[in-house]
Amino acid sequence: MSEVGQLTREHWRGEWNGDYAAEGERPDSYRDYKGTVPLLATTLRLLAAHGPHGPVWWRYGPTSWQPLVEALDNPDDYRAYSVRDEARRKAQDAMCRFGVGGWVSVTACQAGVFPLVGC
Structure with missing residues (x-):
């Protein structure tokens, strides 16, 4: 089974797309499965x-036996990434919105008028 996976990797693996991350943060990423076959x-x-x-x-890529519906899904694709991105x-x-002295406008925060962590 492993030889089949290695020989066909380009057809099922998908392309990895990473994000930029600020210093000290872990970059987030997702796999684009366009043009691939599970x-x-x-x-x-x-x-x-x-x-x-x-x-x-057994889906090539993940490392466990799965029910058919889960095996056909792409849990690390853009859908999952967009949910994480929205939460961020x-x-x-x-x-x-909540600065040192109380509520701050998002525009002021993003402009750097109020230097808050994460803004």
Whole structure:
């Protein structure tokens, strides 16, 4: 199975896209699966024991057996990245709105008038 995965990697892996991160922060990223095909494998023993909807599917890339629906999903694609990005934006907005002396406008915070951490 591992040789099949290595020989077909360019067809299922997707392209990694990373973000810029400020100093001390961990960059976030996602995989773009446009033009790729999920490559799945299983065994007759697993199918007989758990059926086709059980955790019997090995998707090249992730490192565990999964049910079919999970194996066909792309949990590290742009959808997941955009959810994390929106959460980061909301957290930054909350930090910018509450300054040392009370509420601060987002515009003033982003302009650097009020030098707050994370703005």
